[in-house]
Amino acid sequence: MTAAQGLRQPLERLYREFDYGARIELDAIRFPLRYTDLRDREIVGLLTACLAYGRVDLFSRQLEGVLAAMGPSPAEFVRGFDARRDAPAFGSFWYRFNRPRDLVAFCVAARDLLLRHGTLEKCFLAGDAAAAGPIGPALERFARAFLEADLREVFVRGKISRGYRHLFPLPSAGGPCKRLQLFLRWMVRRESPDFGLWTSISPARLLMPIDTHVENISRSIGLTRRRSRNWKMAEEITARLALIDAADPVKFDFALCHKRMSGDCLDRRDARVCTPCGFKPVCLHWKGRRA
Numbered sequence: 001m002t003a004a005q006g007l008r009q010p011l012e013r014l015y016r017e018f019d020y021g022a023r024i025e026l027d028a029i030r031f032p033l034r035y036t037d038l039r040d041r042e043i044v045g046l047l048t049a050c051l052a053y054g055r056v057d058l059f060s061r062q063l064e065g066v067l068a069a070m071g072p073s074p075a076e077f078v079r080g081f082d083a084r085r086d087a088p089a090f091g092s093f094w095y096r097f098n099r100p101r102d103l104v105a106f107c108v109a110a111r112d113l114l115l116r117h118g119t120l121e122k123c124f125l126a127g128d129a130a131a132a133g134p135i136g137p138a139l140e141r142f143a144r145a146f147l148e149a150d151l152r153e154v155f156v157r158g159k160i161s162r163g164y165r166h167l168f169p170l171p172s173a174g175g176p177c178k179r180l181q182l183f184l185r186w187m188v189r190r191e192s193p194d195f196g197l198w199t200s201i202s203p204a205r206l207l208m209p210i211d212t213h214v215e216n217i218s219r220s221i222g223l224t225r226r227r228s229r230n231w232k233m234a235e236e237i238t239a240r241l242a243l244i245d246a247a248d249p250v251k252f253d254f255a256l257c258h259k260r261m262s263g264d265c266l267d268r269r270d271a272r273v274c275t276p277c278g279f280k281p282v283c284l285h286w287k288g289r290r291a
């Protein structure tokens with residue numbers, strides 16, 4: 001039996017039987033899910049994903065304040081954004097690398113891109129000339145559209161802040177770009193809990209958003225042997241998942257991430273936790289040991 005055959009059944013079962021409802025309120029996806037208007041969901045999805053680093057409880061608290069300041073329609077807030085008038089709304093925001101002016105810059109860039117393209121999806125598609133093949137070049141152009149926006153009204157000396165740059169990692173830098181991959185998963189995948197708003201992009205082109213939880217469990221079940229969490233690891237894990245579902249390889253992301261996050265996998269042998277786990281026959285932590 002190949003490794004992919006050994007993983008197919010437990011992965012599909014995990015995907016099918018996972019209790020998504022029990023975990024959604026603990027996941028960043030809950031923020032864009034609050035909005036029924038698709039344009040709100042798109043802009044809140046991007047802002048949430050950009051800030052989704054570090055401890056979930058800490059960034060969630062900060063994001064709650066930001067969304068409250070943006071009012072009932074964040075998309076309308078961004079479209080009518082006036083830096084001089086609206087910047088004070090973010091005055092109390094303070095999260096690790098990011099300061100209020102980074103949010104002001106986000107709103108200025110998003111406002112101008114929405115004015116030019118109409119939606120974030122169209123902005124993404126403008127940089128996706130091939131509309132097929134690897135997603136990296138299009139994601140690079142999308143991130144660059146924000147990084148190279150005219151932000152002189154925010155950064156008067158013309159030098160953008162480190163915090164703003166941190167919001168938009170570039171694939172060309174070699175990192176996994178987990179937050180932008182997560183944003184794409186939310187927008188593109190057609191099945192719940194994702195939104196399926198960006199219908200012109202195939203889910204087959206997405207890459208796994210690799211955070212520490214997905215990295216750990218992927219290594220345990222043999223999806224990767226790489227030591228560094230980077231773009232190549234995201235490609236390798238996605239390629240192995242594509243052997244199981246080529247049309248939608250990142251569908252396993254939510255369940256794998258939350259299995260590890262919730263303590264249903266401790267990334268080590270544990271008789272109590274591992275006994276019901278479907279991955280036990282293929283798990284490296286149990287290799288060579290009797291069940």
Ligand code: SF4
Nearest residue numbers: 265268274277280283
């Ligand atoms: S067998 Fe245990 S360590 Fe391996 S994936 Fe399952 S829960 Fe995690």
